[in-house]
Amino acid sequence: GGGGEGGGGEGGGGEGGDRLRVMSYNCLADTYRRSWDEPGSVHSYCDPSLTAGGLRLPRILSEVLAASPDVAALQEVDVSWARRFWEPTLAAAGYAMAFAPKASASSNEGLTVAWRTSAFELVRARVCRLDLREPPPPLAEYLSQREGTAAAVRSLPSVAQLIVLRQRGGARRLVVANTHLYFANPAVHVRLMQSAALVAEVEAEVEAEV
Numbered sequence: 148g149g150g151g152e153g154g155g156g157e158g159g160g161g162e163g164g165d166r167l168r169v170m171s172y173n174c175l176a177d178t179y180r181r182s183w184d185e186p187g188s189v190h191s192y193c194d195p196s197l198t199a200g201g202l203r204l205p206r207i208l209s210e211v212l213a214a215s216p217d218v219a220a221l222q223e224v225d226v227s228w229a230r231r232f233w234e235p236t237l238a239a240a241g242y243a244m245a246f247a248p249k250a251s252a253s254s255n256e257g258l259t260v261a262w263r264t265s266a267f268e269l270v271r272a273r274v275c276r277l278d279l280r281e282p283p284p285p286l287a288e289y290l291s292q293r294e295g296t297a298a299a300v301r302s303l304p305s306v307a308q309l310i311v312l313r314q315r316g317g318a319r320r321l322v323v324a325n326t327h328l329y330f331a332n333p334a335v336h337v338r339l340m341q342s343a344a345l346v347a348e349v350e351a352e353v354e355a356e357v
Contacts, residue, residue, distance in 0.1 A: 170216035173327070174207055176223035176256035200228060208236055217266050218312070220325035221259040229259065237261050247274040251304035260310045260325050267312035270320065275348050277305040277326065277341040286340055300337060305329055307345050309352050322352045 177200035183190035190198060197203075211219055219242070224233060229246045237244050243264050248257035262269070279300045282290055290297040307326035314320070326345055328338040 167218070167321070168214070168216045169323075170211060170214050170219045171222075171325075172207065172211060172219065173222045174204070174224055177203075177225045177228065178255040179223075200225065204228060204232055208233075212240055217263050218321070218323055219259075219261045220308075220323065221261070222325070222327040223256050224259045226255050226257065229257070233259060233261075241265060243269065245269070245272045245308065245310060247306055247308045249304040250276050250278070250306050254304045258306065258308050258325050258327065260308050260323055262310075262312055262323075266315060267321065268315055270311040270313050272308065272310045275307050275309060275345070277307055277328075277344055278303050279340060279344055282340070282344060283347040286343060289340075296336075300340065303329055303337075305341060307348065309348060311352060311356070320356050322349060322356065324349050 180198055180200070182188055183193070183198055184195045185191060211221075221233075224246065226248055233246075234244055241264055242261040244259050244261040246257060246259050248254060260272075279286060279290060279297070290300070305326065305328065307324060310323040310325070312321045312323065324345060326341070328341050331337075
């Protein structure tokens with residue numbers, strides 16, 4: 148995931164239009180702030196007061212609401228901010244949300260999918276791990292020959308959200324997938340495998356809707 152906006156038009160997926168506005172945004176979890184302020188880090192040019200969550204999050208919220216998405220997929224949402232900031236502020240703006248923390252007791256951030264309640268209602272939400280403990284067949288063969296890689300990937304806390312929404316006043320359903328793939332720059336192959344596993348999960352959800 149990452150910051151940005153997808154979809155198009157004026158939104159209103161459940162309010163008489165066929166256009167759907169979807170937004171993806173990486174919030175930069177406050178739990179990682181300790182590394183931002185270190186000399187030479189990616190955000191070391193910022194005054195530490197500017198990176199504080201209490202200042203940044205309202206501005207991120209303003210960006211999200213300015214885009215007026217029907218569905219917003221957020222990554223790196225702090226556990227500590229999910230319920231005390233994101234849930235009430237999004238609710239006040241007409242959105243419901245589902246939060247999924249990473250699959251590790253030491254992880255303090257996760258994923259959020261929010262949807263406009265005037266447009267959609269929740270059918271179901273589930274979280275799938277992307278540690279490839281039960282990989283799709285092609286990946287299973289690959290990992291069986293690379294035990295070191297398989298063990299390393301099993302240790303990752305990466306998860307994905309799968310949200311099924313129903314259009315209000317209509318029959319259309321929407322399957323939303325949200326994740327934050329493993330970040331390390333050299334690990335392109337890990338991100339590729341996680342993406343393949345997630346596509347398989349999405350396909351299963353879509354088939355369940357047919």
